[in-house]
Amino acid sequence: MNYMLNIFKLIRQYEIVIASNLVIIVVLILANSFIAPNMKKAAQISRQENVLKKQLAFLKEKHAALSKLDKNSYQNNFSKMNVILPDTKDYVSLFNTFDKLETQNQVSITRTGFQLGIVSTSSAKLTKAVNSSAYVLPLNISVVGNLPSIQNFLISLKDLSGRLITLEKLDFVFNINGNLELNASGQAYFYPFAGTIGGIASPLPKISGRTAELLGKINSLPELSPDMDANINVNLGKKDLFQ
Amino acid sequence: MAKYSVNLILAKKNESDIFVKLKIIFPLVALGILLLFLLGFGLTVVYINANSHRFNQIKSEVSIYENKINSLKEVEGIYTLTSGRLNVLDQLMTGSFTFDKLLSEINDMNSPDIKISALSIDSKGNLNLHMTASSSAVLDDLVAIFISRQDKKLFSDIKAAGITRDKKGGYSLNINLNTNKTLLE
Numbered sequence: 001m002n003y004m005l006n007i008f009k010l011i012r013q014y015e016i017v018i019a020s021n022l023v024i025i026v027v028l029i030l031a032n033s034f035i036a037p038n039m040k041k042a043a044q045i046s047r048q049e050n051v052l053k054k055q056l057a058f059l060k061e062k063h064a065a066l067s068k069l070d071k072n073s074y075q076n077n078f079s080k081m082n083v084i085l086p087d088t089k090d091y092v093s094l095f096n097t098f099d100k101l102e103t104q105n106q107v108s109i110t111r112t113g114f115q116l117g118i119v120s121t122s123s124a125k126l127t128k129a130v131n132s133s134a135y136v137l138p139l140n141i142s143v144v145g146n147l148p149s150i151q152n153f154l155i156s157l158k159d160l161s162g163r164l165i166t167l168e169k170l171d172f173v174f175n176i177n178g179n180l181e182l183n184a185s186g187q188a189y190f191y192p193f194a195g196t197i198g199g200i201a202s203p204l205p206k207i208s209g210r211t212a213e214l215l216g217k218i219n220s221l222p223e224l225s226p227d228m229d230a231n232i233n234v235n236l237g238k239k240d241l242f243q
Numbered sequence: 244m245a246k247y248s249v250n251l252i253l254a255k256k257n258e259s260d261i262f263v264k265l266k267i268i269f270p271l272v273a274l275g276i277l278l279l280f281l282l283g284f285g286l287t288v289v290y291i292n293a294n295s296h297r298f299n300q301i302k303s304e305v306s307i308y309e310n311k312i313n314s315l316k317e318v319e320g321i322y323t324l325t326s327g328r329l330n331v332l333d334q335l336m337t338g339s340f341t342f343d344k345l346l347s348e349i350n351d352m353n354s355p356d357i358k359i360s361a362l363s364i365d366s367k368g369n370l371n372l373h374m375t376a377s378s379s380a381v382l383d384d385l386v387a388i389f390i391s392r393q394d395k396k397l398f399s400d401i402k403a404a405g406i407t408r409d410k411k412g413g414y415s416l417n418i419n420l421n422t423n424k425t426l427l428e
Binding site for chain 2: 042049077173193207211214
């Protein structure tokens, strides 16, 4: 009993100090429970806001760049590029290219050879070109003509007027009548389309420098002519032998 | 009767100076901390509300621009594919050769007395020629021609092999050499 009385006496004596300390402790606990989480949340919002601001600036720039692009022009150029570097092996376009080269350059293409397995099947092993992502179609070709026409033929292979063909080895035979016979081995290429293009947040690639020059050259190429075979009627044979 | 006196005045307790000061300081500190807490809490609530509002505004702007870009996805697709193919084309065309300058250079050597019957060239610049010269004097001229080309750094590492002489005094030979890569472009 005396012990309790002594304790009460002490509390009465130091009541102001004790009460003040209690207030301080409670306030510190409340600050830890309310102010600290609020400050963390405020810092988080500030960080996320900075990220969003950067994202917004990027999206505005991308939208401005996309809005300036001429869709029709790029579609036309893309079609022309697909002739030069198709997305599939497309040996038909190779023959079209050879026909065009013959006509334009006054040469005769006497022989063309492809690795048939690579050209006609999808099971053959495909090789990628050195320093490039395009796939290779090996070919060899024999051409006859005079020197200027052969030179024009060689230049035409690389002037983007048809399928891109590069030559690795050339063997010339000079005939008595002044004509050249060229036997060359080289390759054509194809480049499949990418499976995905990239999301909204992915940056636009830049077309500048050499690629911009290349695009300019492709842009200046004549428009592709419509399919010449579309309206040709081909007479089929008799369906009935006894007619 | 005996008189009893009761002293109603409480005896003054003797308190130390430090204790007296603490009795003033502690309440003030408590009051100060309480006011700081209230101020701090109020400020954080106002700051969070203001920032949340701004954050939501920016978020809705981002969403608007994402929708705008999504509506242009066809253009983006064509542009991205075009760019990819241009890069591949550039890679393929860089380092590929047309050989037409070399042909012109070789053809300049052709004359009534010097005939080139065969020529073989590869993309590394290795050149093989089969030539005929009508006489030893013409052969000398041919050697001089090759030496002058070598001096101009168009040809290098020139080797002649398989030199034969026919009954009429003409010579046929094979020439192997390396060409300058500029001739292959």
